[in-house]
Amino acid sequence: MAEIPLAQPDISEQEIAGVADVLRSGRLSQGPRLRGFEAALAERCACPGAVAVSSGTAALDLCLQALDIGPGDEVITPSFTFVATVNAIVRRGATPIFVDICRDTMNMDCADLARCVSDRTRAVIVVHLFGRPVAMDPVLEFCRAHDLRLIEDACEALGASSNGEPVGSIGDCGVYGFYPNKLITTGEGGAIVSRNLEFLALCRSLSNQGSTENGFLADRLGHNYRLAEPACALGVGQLARLDEFLKRRSTAAARYHRLLDGLPGVSLPPRDCAHGRIAWFVYVLTLDAPRARRERLIAEMAGKGIELGNYFPAVHLLDFYRQRHPVAQGSLPVTEDIAGRTIALPLFTAITARQQATVADELARVMASRG
Numbered sequence: 001m002a003e004i005p006l007a008q009p010d011i012s013e014q015e016i017a018g019v020a021d022v023l024r025s026g027r028l029s030q031g032p033r034l035r036g037f038e039a040a041l042a043e044r045c046a047c048p049g050a051v052a053v054s055s056g057t058a059a060l061d062l063c064l065q066a067l068d069i070g071p072g073d074e075v076i077t078p079s080f081t082f083v084a085t086v087n088a089i090v091r092r093g094a095t096p097i098f099v100d101i102c103r104d105t106m107n108m109d110c111a112d113l114a115r116c117v118s119d120r121t122r123a124v125i126v127v128h129l130f131g132r133p134v135a136m137d138p139v140l141e142f143c144r145a146h147d148l149r150l151i152e153d154a155c156e157a158l159g160a161s162s163n164g165e166p167v168g169s170i171g172d173c174g175v176y177g178f179y180p181n182k183l184i185t186t187g188e189g190g191a192i193v194s195r196n197l198e199f200l201a202l203c204r205s206l207s208n209q210g211s212t213e214n215g216f217l218a219d220r221l222g223h224n225y226r227l228a229e230p231a232c233a234l235g236v237g238q239l240a241r242l243d244e245f246l247k248r249r250s251t252a253a254a255r256y257h258r259l260l261d262g263l264p265g266v267s268l269p270p271r272d273c274a275h276g277r278i279a280w281f282v283y284v285l286t287l288d289a290p291r292a293r294r295e296r297l298i299a300e301m302a303g304k305g306i307e308l309g310n311y312f313p314a315v316h317l318l319d320f321y322r323q324r325h326p327v328a329q330g331s332l333p334v335t336e337d338i339a340g341r342t343i344a345l346p347l348f349t350a351i352t353a354r355q356q357a358t359v360a361d362e363l364a365r366v367m368a369s370r371g
């Protein structure tokens, strides 16, 4: 394991004891911890309800299925995201249409949405990438004008807000992810929030084999996307500490800004956001150098015990997507320019000032030695 990992979960002794209690209780699934976690999430996200599921990917699958998106439909989303966002569209038999991104925020460029819409478009999946909130007004306006459903992929952005509203709560539905590198973790896990209780009830049913509210009768084709009680117990503890986590991450991001200010060959991420609060999920630099240099840099830093992340390759350039969903050459100029040059530095709640100084020093040394 790297001496300074890219990410690291923050689990308290109290949370460990809480999970142990669940294990001793004999109730390991569909019990009070699930209900407690969902209630806490709903409150945190200013929504009337939430459905906790087995991953962020499962949450995306359920939202698309509950919105009845399928073959023949098109869904607009950025290519500069984690591949899970786009895979969910393809699994439904629908077609992803890639929208370009803004150079500064690296989030969806709303000015490019008009190019992407057709009479087959059914929905937009907006991604609050790297914990940076998208300015939602133009997206909402676009979706209203074209009668499109709006899904917020907030897997990387729990705790971020856009114009005072929690991301995930603004569109028709929003999803979060709780993998161990995320802002809170349940090991594996995810959740859906919405202001529409009927929609949430449908998602809950679909997450549990299509069962009815009070029994095992399947009304529709569902999955097993349930989240187990120990994970929910951990989630309750983690969510209670989210504000503390966000503060620590934000402090660490500000420290990187100071340490890296003026480093030649890189651009630093935006320090803050005029329309909302950033949840510092990752600290992502953009290298001036072309993409091959990035992979070398990652390898050289790994040799020094420092783990960097290649967030993200553009989805439309991955082999599977090149073959299945080729895009017109030159239609995503900013995505193609930026993806491949971005690099994530270690960031987690317990990272020390000393560790961050080591990362900055080694980065400067490696970059200088490569000319």
Ligand SMILES: Cc1ncc(COP(=O)(O)O)c(C=O)c1O
Residues within 6 Å of the ligand: 055, 056, 057, 058, 081, 082, 084, 085, 127, 153, 155, 156, 177, 178, 179, 189, 190
């Ligand atoms: C933007 C985005 N969407 C979706 C997911 C999928 O979440 P999970 O890994 O919990 O399935 C992730 C997780 O890394 C993500 O970063």
